[in-house]
Amino acid sequence: MTGYNRALRKFVSPEFITGDGAREFAGRYSLNFNLKKVLFVTDPNIEKCSWLSHVIDSITDNGVEYEVFSSVTENPSVDEVMEGADVFSTTGCDGIIAAGGGSVLDCAKGIGIVAENGGHISGYIGLDLIKNPMPPLICVPSTAGSSADVSQYAVISDRSRRTKRLIVSKSLVPDVSLLDPVPLSTLPREVAVNSAMDALIHAIEGYCSNGSSPVTDTFGLNSVEMIIRNMSPGYWKDPERSFGIMIASLYAGLCFSNAGLGLIHSMSHALGGLTGMNHGYSSFLVAREVLEFNMDAHLVKYRTIALKFGIDCKEKRYENSELPGLINEKIMDIFGYEERPGLADVGILEDDVPELVQRTMEDPCIATNPRLPVAEDIKKMYLDLL
Amino acid sequence: MKDAENDPYYELRKKLLGLGDSSFRKTYYPVLRHKQMELERFRIILDHINDIVFLISYPDGIIVDYNLRAIEKLGLKPHEVISREISAFLFDDLGKPVSLKAMKDKGERILIRAEIACRSCGKMPVEADLSFTKYGDEIYCAIVCRDITERIQMERLILDSESQYRTTIEAITDGILVINSSGRSIIYNEAFRDMYIRFTGEEIPEKIDVSDFFKQTGLSESGDIHALMDSMDSGEIIGKVLLDDKMAVIEIKKIPIIHEFRHEQSVLIIRDITLNSVLDELRKDVLYQLNRNMEQFAILNDEIRNPLQALSGTVELKNPALAGEIQPFINEINMIVRRLDIGWLESEKVRSMIKRHYGVSVLEKDEIRDAVHYIREFRLGDENTINP
Ligand SMILES: [Fe+2]
Numbered sequence: 001m002t003g004y005n006r007a008l009r010k011f012v013s014p015e016f017i018t019g020d021g022a023r024e025f026a027g028r029y030s031l032n033f034n035l036k037k038v039l040f041v042t043d044p045n046i047e048k049c050s051w052l053s054h055v056i057d058s059i060t061d062n063g064v065e066y067e068v069f070s071s072v073t074e075n076p077s078v079d080e081v082m083e084g085a086d087v088f089s090t091t092g093c094d095g096i097i098a099a100g101g102g103s104v105l106d107c108a109k110g111i112g113i114v115a116e117n118g119g120h121i122s123g124y125i126g127l128d129l130i131k132n133p134m135p136p137l138i139c140v141p142s143t144a145g146s147s148a149d150v151s152q153y154a155v156i157s158d159r160s161r162r163t164k165r166l167i168v169s170k171s172l173v174p175d176v177s178l179l180d181p182v183p184l185s186t187l188p189r190e191v192a193v194n195s196a197m198d199a200l201i202h203a204i205e206g207y208c209s210n211g212s213s214p215v216t217d218t219f220g221l222n223s224v225e226m227i228i229r230n231m232s233p234g235y236w237k238d239p240e241r242s243f244g245i246m247i248a249s250l251y252a253g254l255c256f257s258n259a260g261l262g263l264i265h266s267m268s269h270a271l272g273g274l275t276g277m278n279h280g281y282s283s284f285l286v287a288r289e290v291l292e293f294n295m296d297a298h299l300v301k302y303r304t305i306a307l308k309f310g311i312d313c314k315e316k317r318y319e320n321s322e323l324p325g326l327i328n329e330k331i332m333d334i335f336g337y338e339e340r341p342g343l344a345d346v347g348i349l350e351d352d353v354p355e356l357v358q359r360t361m362e363d364p365c366i367a368t369n370p371r372l373p374v375a376e377d378i379k380k381m382y383l384d385l386l
Numbered sequence: 387m388k389d390a391e392n393d394p395y396y397e398l399r400k401k402l403l404g405l406g407d408s409s410f411r412k413t414y415y416p417v418l419r420h421k422q423m424e425l426e427r428f429r430i431i432l433d434h435i436n437d438i439v440f441l442i443s444y445p446d447g448i449i450v451d452y453n454l455r456a457i458e459k460l461g462l463k464p465h466e467v468i469s470r471e472i473s474a475f476l477f478d479d480l481g482k483p484v485s486l487k488a489m490k491d492k493g494e495r496i497l498i499r500a501e502i503a504c505r506s507c508g509k510m511p512v513e514a515d516l517s518f519t520k521y522g523d524e525i526y527c528a529i530v531c532r533d534i535t536e537r538i539q540m541e542r543l544i545l546d547s548e549s550q551y552r553t554t555i556e557a558i559t560d561g562i563l564v565i566n567s568s569g570r571s572i573i574y575n576e577a578f579r580d581m582y583i584r585f586t587g588e589e590i591p592e593k594i595d596v597s598d599f600f601k602q603t604g605l606s607e608s609g610d611i612h613a614l615m616d617s618m619d620s621g622e623i624i625g626k627v628l629l630d631d632k633m634a635v636i637e638i639k640k641i642p643i644i645h646e647f648r649h650e651q652s653v654l655i656i657r658d659i660t661l662n663s664v665l666d667e668l669r670k671d672v673l674y675q676l677n678r679n680m681e682q683f684a685i686l687n688d689e690i691r692n693p694l695q696a697l698s699g700t701v702e703l704k705n706p707a708l709a710g711e712i713q714p715f716i717n718e719i720n721m722i723v724r725r726l727d728i729g730w731l732e733s734e735k736v737r738s739m740i741k742r743h744y745g746v747s748v749l750e751k752d753e754i755r756d757a758v759h760y761i762r763e764f765r766l767g768d769e770n771t772i773n774p
Contacts (some may be wrong), residue, residue, distance in 0.1 A: 010404040012411045036522065127401040133412045152404070169402045171412040211403045260402045293415035368402055 003157050006151055009213035011258045012172045012381045014150055016137075018247065020239075022080075022180035023051065023140045027058030029176050035095035037065040040090045041108040044074045046100045046142055049186045067091040072100065072107045075164065075276060081110035081121045088115045088135075098174075099183075101195065101277070102146025102155075107140055109154040112137055121156060121167075127323055127364060130169040137174040142183040144246040145195025145280060147253025149177035149200060157273060160274040164273035166364055173257065174345040180242055180245040184236045192236040193335055194280030196371040199249035200331070201264050201283040206256030206351050208294065208301045209368040216259035223251035226307050233336030260368025263360070267381070270359035275347055282328045284331070285340065289381045290369075291324035297371035345386045353382045438502065438512070438531040440472060443524060447471045447486050450526070460535070461505030469511055472529065476514065477501045485513075486527055493519045499686070511538050521637070561656035567649060569596040569615070581656060584764065585627050585634070603627045604639075614640050618649050624748060632760035633753055635663040664750040664757045670747070684730050687723050694719055 015302045017025055030038055038059065046052060047070050047231075059066050088096070088111055096115075098108030101355060110121045112134030117124070124130060139149035148154065154167040186191065206212065207220030230244030267290065268283040275282075295302050299320060303313050306323045309330040332340065348356070357378045361368065366373070393399075400406050432439055433454035441451035452467055460467065460475065467475075473483035479499045489496055495517040501509040512531040519526055555562050561578030565571055571594040574582075582590045585603045598613070600606035610623040622639040637659045643651040698716045702709040749757055 008403075008405055010409075012404060127398065128406045128408045132417050133414055168402060168411045175410055175412065177506065211399055260399065364398055364402060367398040370395075372395065 004214050005196060005212065005217075006215070009211070009215070009258070010170075011213070011215050011253055011254075012170050012173050013154065013257075014177050016150065016177040016179055016250070017093065018107065018250070018363075020180065020182060021054075022178040023055050023099070023183065024058045024101075024138060024180075025176075025178050026055045026138055027060070027062035027216070028179075029136075029138050030059055030064040030095060030097065031062040033095055033138075033175070035064055035136060036096045037067065037091065037093045038097045038138075039084065039091070039108075039111065040066045040068045041072060041084060041096060041098040041104055041111065042068070042070045042100050043104050044070055046070075046104070046183075049142075049183065050160035051180075051183050051186065052099060055097070062195075064099070067093055069111075072104050074103050075155075075272060076107035076110065077157050077159050078105045078110075078121050079159075080107055083109075083115060083158060084111035085114035085121075085219075091365075093135075095138070096134075096164070097138045097140070098149075099140040099142060101141070101143040101191065102148045102198070103376040105141065105148035106154040107147065108137060108139070109148070109174075110156050110167070113154075113167070113172075122158070122165075124167050125156070125165040125307070127168045128170075129167075129211035130171050133171045138176045138177075138178065139174045140178045140180065140183065141193035141246075143187060143191060144184055144242065144249040145202075147199065147257065150176055150253040153257065155269065155279075155362070157276075162274050162276075163359065164269045164317065165268070168364060177250075178315075179246055181239060181246050182244040184246060185239070187236050189234075190260070190278070193233065194278045194284075195286050196227065196231055196235065196245050196249070196280070197281035197331075197335060199245065199252045199289060200224065200231075200278055200282070201268075202252035202261065203227065203258040203269070204291075204305060205264055205369075206252060206259040206261040207305070208298050208370050209256070209259040209262055210370050211258075211260040211368040212226060212255075212352040213259065216255040219251040220255035220259070223248045223255060224305055226251065228308055228310075228334060231334045261365040262369035263293065263306075263366060263373060265358045265365040266363035266369070267378070269344070269355070269363050269365070271346075272358045273359065274352060274356065277346055284335075284337070285343065285346070286385060287326045287331070288328040288340070288380070289385055291327060292321070293373065293377060293381065294370050295320050296325060301370075343382065348382075348386065350383070350386060353379060353386075356382050408711075415422065426472075436533070438529075438533075440529040440531075442472050442486065442527040442529060444486055444490065444518060444527050445525070447473055449475075459504060459510065460502065475503045475532075476529070477503070477509070486516075488769075489516050490518055490527075498532070499534075504529050511535055513537075563594070563596065563654040563656065565594075565596050565654065567651070570594070572651065578656060581636075581658065585629070605636075611638070614638065615700050617651075618644075619643055626753075627758065628756070631756055632763055633660070633749075633756035634658060634760050634764075635660045635748055637741060658750075662758050662762060663756060663763050665748055667747065667754055680733055683726065690719070691723050703720075703766060 011232050040056070040059070042052070056066070056110065067087060069087045071083065072080055085109060096108050096112055098105045111200060114121050114129055116132045116134045117130065139148040150173065152168055152170050152172045155164050155174055156167060157164050179235050203220050203223035204217055207224065210222065226244050226248035228240045232238070232241060235241040235245055264287050265281050267286040268279060271277065271282040271286070291302065306311050308329055309327055311318065311323065311326045311330065328340065332338070355377050360378050361375055401409055404410070435453070435455065438456040438459055439453040440456060441450055442448065443450050449467055449472055457464060457467055465562055472486065476484040477486050477500060479501070481501070484498075486501060489498070496516070498514050498516070498543045500512050500514045502512050504510040511534050513534050515530045517528050519528065555575045558575060558704065561575065561579050561581045563571055563574040563578050574594070579590045582594070582599065586599070598638055604627060605611050605625045608623075608625055611625060614621050614623050617640075620639075620641050622637060624635065624637050627634040627636060635658070637657045639655040639657070641655070642649050643653065694716060698709070698713070701712060
């Protein structure tokens with residue numbers, strides 16, 4: 001980089017508390033927001049976790065009533081959002097506490113949108129379509145990866161159409177995020193690893209985005225560095241490492257929420273919609289090909305990332321074309337992935353490619369990819385990935 | 387970043403980066419401001435309506451809010467109203483302070499006549515609409531009081547007018563009965579009530595079916611009454627009511643009340659004309675007798691005039707001197723007879739009028755006795771003057 005990017009940029013972040021026991025501030029914030037009754041959005045797995053009782057106790061200790069809505073599944077659907085919004089209004093809630101992974105937080109955002117603005121959630125799919133700010137939203141993320149607790153994004157699935165669609169608005173940035181590493185320790189292995197992958201992709205895409213700024217660069221690069229330093233196949237069982245990944249995910253979230261993402265996410269959303277597979281994992285599957293496509297558009301940044309991975313670009317000058325493969329190898333190594341299956345192995349057929357291409361082209365994340373692809377470029381990538 | 391012309395994602399990216407027209411951090415201020423303005427606008431409406439509005443906390447009855455009209459009409463300052471108990475200002479129609487608890491026991495929404503303590507006018511009569519509602523954990527009572535001073539004055543005027551009209555109706559000796567389109571009574575007067583009792587022998591019910599009344603009295607046996615009742619026009623008939631050996635003659639006049647081209651009500655004026663009818667018959671008899679006498683008198687005139695002329699001629703021939711002497715007397719007799727002739731001619735007019743008007747008899751000869759019995763029994767006139 002020869003100088004700072006002086007293009008107009010904005011940075012929006014929620015108020016957040018980090019550290020052990022941060023989740024216990026949920027009740028105090030509810031009171032500070034003068035909430036009488038909150039909708040407690042979570043999922044059936046989280047509901048069984050013991051750490052949740054501290055969140056609930058903090059709510060009741062502060063004299064706030066709550067109504068539980070726990071029928072949220074992975075890749076939350078428009079129907080779940082509408083059901084939650086109905087519970088919100090019929091039980092007289094005036095705020096939301098969301099405790100869970102990205103799916104729970106995204107669903108909570110959808111509920112908030114409908115609760116305040118009415119109508120159907122599908123009417124808000126797109127950019128800047130939220131007229132009235134949603135009720136206060138307090139997040140207790142249970143994974144380190146989605147960064148839905150700090151981002152302006154919500155991903156909502158339409159199962160009948162097998163699509164994943166984005167709602168993007170600065171007003172979707174939650175009011176408070178309580179980043180407590182304790183909930184991470186109860187995660188299943190696959191969820192823990194794949195969400196850390198999501199965080200890493202957020203950091204890389206945000207850092208290399210054509211919408212990045214000196215502020216987001218700092219968060220993005222630091223995030224990459226922290227993930228590399230703290231990531232190990234069993235990180236979430238180690239309080240030090242899990243806290244490191246949590247902060248890295250926070251940095252990644254602050255980076256991508258303000259700088260935008262890129263083609264990896266556009267393709268990952270298309271794949272996730274069609275197959276329902278885990279978002280972090282589908283991002284990993286397409287990352288190498290997208291890095292290859294983007295490499296020349298922002299060589300300095302990609303080489304900086306390679307350097308962070310220990311791919312010594314100064315002593316041993318690898319060809320640019322070699323870097324994506326090397327980065328991919330390093331990622332697999334630190335994440336403990338033994339293989340990177342082709343898309344055909346996860347059920348994608350060649351016949352699905354035109355549909356995937358169209359969905360990728362329509363995904364808004366593509367706008368901040370460092371190199372703007374045309375449909376043919378994307379088609380080639382999908383075919384290569386099969 | 388490339389400019390908008392070359393970059394298909396320019397606008398999209400602008401929004402993603404939070405630089406779109408409506409991309410800004412979540413803030414409640416604009417929405418709150420908008421809602422505040424809406425509330426302020428509503429407050430203006432509340433302040434300027436003519437009704438007095440109070441918001442009362444329940445059950446303590448403390449005034450927590452009020453509109454501008456409240457302090458204007460009550461002639462009080464804000465601090466004299468706020469945090470005071472509503473019972474200091476609102477009284478029921480017996481003058482006792484209104485108890486919110488008693489009101490709530492009656493229902494969630496009640497309308498009462500009450501009075502409001504008013505500095506300038508003492509007590510202002512109001513119609514108070516009390517509605518209890520829950521807001522959060524609190525129960526409130528919204529009271530909207532409408533000044534009904536004018537309405538009460540109007541009601542009084544209507545009552546006075548009603549009373550005058552009632553008195554007038556009652557003062558009429560004819561029976562008055564107002565019926566609706568299905569023949570049910572709406573109002574009737576005392577004279578009708580007497581008639582009803584007299585003709586049916588029963589106490590008058592609150593609501594009368596006029597066709598039952600006609601049946602009970604035998605009036606419906608005549609087709610005339612049906613024609614009259616079925617008609618949309620005004621009209622009148624004369625009917626007879628037989629009560630054992632007594633007979634009443636009544637005249638029924640119907641005046642329909644038409645509203646917006648619909649026949650909604652009818653006024654029936656029922657007049658007992660038994661006495662008039664009997665008197666008419668008697669008068670007719672007298673006149674008939676007079677007529678006969680006058681005819682006899684005309685014959686008598688001719689019978690006087692002819693011998694008198696013969697007498698005058700005979701005397702003039704036989705004794706002209708005597709004729710000159712008696713001629714003035716003969717002339718005088720002639721004059722008297724001529725005057726009687728003129729009187730006869732004039733009485734001819736009277737006689738034809740009698741024929742015209744008394745040509746149809748209401749009562750048959752044999753009914754007159756029963757009618758007189760009726761009149762005697764019910765003292766409808768001076769009984770001593772009637773002796774058939
Ligand atoms: Fe993601």
